[in-house]
Amino acid sequence: MPKRLLPIRGVLLALTLAASGAGPAVAQTGQDIAGARLAIERFEAAFDAREYGALLTAMPPRILETIATQSGIPADVLSAQLATQMTAMMSQMTFESFGMDLQAATWGETSTGLTYALVPTQTVMSQHGSGRVQSNTTTLMLHENDIWYLIRVDSTQQTSILRQAYPEFASVDFPFGSMENLD
Numbered sequence: 001m002p003k004r005l006l007p008i009r010g011v012l013l014a015l016t017l018a019a020s021g022a023g024p025a026v027a028q029t030g031q032d033i034a035g036a037r038l039a040i041e042r043f044e045a046a047f048d049a050r051e052y053g054a055l056l057t058a059m060p061p062r063i064l065e066t067i068a069t070q071s072g073i074p075a076d077v078l079s080a081q082l083a084t085q086m087t088a089m090m091s092q093m094t095f096e097s098f099g100m101d102l103q104a105a106t107w108g109e110t111s112t113g114l115t116y117a118l119v120p121t122q123t124v125m126s127q128h129g130s131g132r133v134q135s136n137t138t139t140l141m142l143h144e145n146d147i148w149y150l151i152r153v154d155s156t157q158q159t160s161i162l163r164q165a166y167p168e169f170a171s172v173d174f175p176f177g178s179m180e181n182l183d
Contacts (some may be wrong), residue, residue: 008088022096028107036141039148040100047098052090053083060142060149062165070161096124096132100139106154110168117141124182131183142166 154177
């Protein structure tokens with residue numbers, strides 16, 4: 001059986017699925033903040049080290065399973081393909097800055113009790129042969145099974161996949177991200 005590779009937008013979708021818009025605000029605990037901060041630090045360290053395969057561990061298994069099912073590819077094969085494709089794609093990019101602002105996060109809880117945070121995220125980058133752009137998105141941090149996951153959902157396709165994997169996010173509004181040319 002030939003291998004099915006995801007198109008580049010599928011790779012972008014899976015790289016860091018991030019969200020914005022809020023459900024009901026909840027008071028976050030010190031433990032929530034510390035756990036979320038640690039997850040962000042690990043993600044940023046992997047990003048800075050260009051360990052793009054490691055970034056996939058920030059994605060909730062339910063998201064990976066949903067994408068794998070839709071693609072007709074076993075999750076472990078999909079994960080390996082995504083790591084390879086992300087490394088190839090990201091090697092074409094130069095990242096000037098990347099950061100998530102946990103202090104500016106909006107916290108919420110789903111109807112099923114999942115705690116989440118919507119964290120403003122900004123990336124300044126350029127693709128070889130193109131000008132610099134600034135991407136402004138929001139990362140959805142989801143606390144499930146004592147693990148903080150990071151999910152990007154700033155497009156209709158990303159939001160759709162999130163809601164297929166987590167129907168409890170159906171009532172949460174996620175605004176689209178924006179890109180601004182800097183050159």
